[in-house]
Amino acid sequence: xxxEAVIVVxxxxxRFGDFTAVNHxxxxxxxxxxxxxxxxxxxxxxxxxxxxxxxxxxxxxxxSVLGRDVSSEHKAMQARVxxxxxxxxxxxxxxxxxxxxxxxxxxxxxxxxxxRRKWAALEMAGLVGHERELTVRLxxxxxxxxxxxxxxxxxxxxxxxxxxxxxxxxxxxxxFWQLIYDLVRQGTTVxxxxxxxxxxxxxxxxxxxxxxxxxxxxxxxxxKAKRMRGQVLEVVSADAEGTVRALRQAxxxxxxxxxxxxxxxxQVHVVSPNADQSKVLIASALADAGIALSSMQRVxxxxxxxFISSVRQTEQDLTPECGSEAAVDER
Numbered sequence: 001x002x003x004e005a006v007i008v009v010x011x012x013x014x015r016f017g018d019f020t021a022v023n024h025x026x027x028x029x030x031x032x033x034x035x036x037x038x039x040x041x042x043x044x045x046x047x048x049x050x051x052x053x054x055x056x057x058x059x060x061x062x063x064s065v066l067g068r069d070v071s072s073e074h075k076a077m078q079a080r081v082x083x084x085x086x087x088x089x090x091x092x093x094x095x096x097x098x099x100x101x102x103x104x105x106x107x108x109x110x111x112x113x114x115x116r117r118k119w120a121a122l123e124m125a126g127l128v129g130h131e132r133e134l135t136v137r138l139x140x141x142x143x144x145x146x147x148x149x150x151x152x153x154x155x156x157x158x159x160x161x162x163x164x165x166x167x168x169x170x171x172x173x174x175x176f177w178q179l180i181y182d183l184v185r186q187g188t189t190v191x192x193x194x195x196x197x198x199x200x201x202x203x204x205x206x207x208x209x210x211x212x213x214x215x216x217x218x219x220x221x222x223x224k225a226k227r228m229r230g231q232v233l234e235v236v237s238a239d240a241e242g243t244v245r246a247l248r249q250a251x252x253x254x255x256x257x258x259x260x261x262x263x264x265x266x267q268v269h270v271v272s273p274n275a276d277q278s279k280v281l282i283a284s285a286l287a288d289a290g291i292a293l294s295s296m297q298r299v300x301x302x303x304x305x306x307f308i309s310s311v312r313q314t315e316q317d318l319t320p321e322c323g324s325e326a327a328v329d330e331r
Contacts, residue, residue: 003030006158006189007052012061014047014212021047023212024061029191029205031157034184036203037193038307044212045193046086049162052191053083066157079107082151082159086166086193089147092136096127096146099135100153107154121149124179141172148179152188159183161192165199177202197304206303208310215310220303228301229309230259231275235268236294237286243268246289247282256281260308269305 007029014022022044029035037045050056052065054074063070068077090099100118109117122128125145135143144164152159161180165173177199180190192203200206201220208215208223216227237243240263247270250256256278260271272278275298286293301309 003032005029006031006066007035007191008062008064009048009052010062012048012051012063013059014044014051014056015059021212022051022058025209025212025214027207027214027217029189031189032184032187033204034180034190034192034202036200036206037191037209038195038197038200038206038303039193039209040195043195043209045209046162047212048209049083049160049191049193053081053160054078079154080157082154082156084147084151084159084161084164086162090135090143090150093134095132095134096122096138096149097131099146099150103150104153109154117153117155121153124152124182125149126175139172140168141175144168144172144176145179148176152183156188158189158191161190163193163195165194165196173199197302197307200303208307210311210314213314215314216306223303223306224301227310228306229313230271230273232299232301232305233270233272233275233278233282233296234264234299235270235282235286235296236266237268238292238294240266240268242289242291243286246285246291249289250281250285256285260305260312262308264302264304269299269302271305271309 005028009025009027012022012025013020025048037048039045047056051058052063052070054070054077065077066080070077091102094102097118100121101114104114104118122131125148127142127145127149130138130142135146138146148164165176168176184190194200203220205217205219206223207217216223235243244261244263247256247258247261251258251261258270258272258278262269270278270282279296282296283293
């Protein structure tokens with residue numbers, strides 16, 4: 001039996017004048033899953049969340065959340081969801097406990113129930129012992145934990161997290177995702193937007209969005225197995241940036257058939273239609289450029305590789321007259 005869909009989006013469009021922010025997207029989110037909306041800044045992620053919450057009216061299309069038609073029943077729906085916005089919405093001159101009390105009262109909690117939920121949120125966020133600290137004095141990671149506590153203080157069935165770890169250090173990001181796992185184990189459905197490719201690996205299903213269009217959907221493993229065009233070589237050399245330049249020049253000269261060349265941390269990822277054939281040519285191109293090659297091996301594609309591949313394929317489908325040279329570009 002298929003899981004119950006708690007979010008159903010059908011042909012959703014949002015235009016601002018002549019600009020299309022969300023372009024005919026359709027998808028569902030199942031109860032109890034972590035669904036990730038992955039895309040760069042300006043892709044349409046926040047606009048989509050605001051329409052799902054009933055905060056923004058769509059130009060066209062239908063949205064159902066927790067069985068409610070968002071256009072006509074958003075008040076009843078909003079009482080059952082939590083929302084952590086991309087912008088910092090806590091009150092800096094209130095303590096952690098006072099912020100939780102305020103948001104709990106906004107959600108209709110009173111007296112003993114408010115106290116119980118507030119302390120449960122403090123324990124969940126690991127803020128016991130910090131409850132009387134002014135929010136402005138909390139570190140970025142602690143403030144994000146508090147913001148999540150405020151979003152779930154009323155025990156919602158569904159939580160929307162819009163870029164929840166933007167600007168937070170890697171250790172705090174990891175701790176925050178542990179909190180998300182804890183929520184899901186308790187039965188909460190999580191809809192999270194992010195532009196961090198590594199965070200999407202934590203989601204059970206992912207939707208790629210770029211320029212308002214939904215490019216691909218599936219689990220991280222499904223996307224890597226079925227949606228990746230070409231094979232990925234990880235090239236390690238003494239000069240990563242020089243390697244990128246040399247390989248792009250070789251591609252432009254027709255010496256190498258490559259779909260993509262890009263820096264990937266301290267390494268270079270090369271996407272080729274045939275990795276085995278490309279290895280010899282890559283080594284030759286680097287030798288001609290005077291760059292010492294340390295290692296080169298085929299690796300499994302990351303979600304970032306798959307995302308860039310999907311974007312490239314969409315661009316080529318829209319502009320088939322463009323040559324392959326345009327596909328080898330900066331990330």
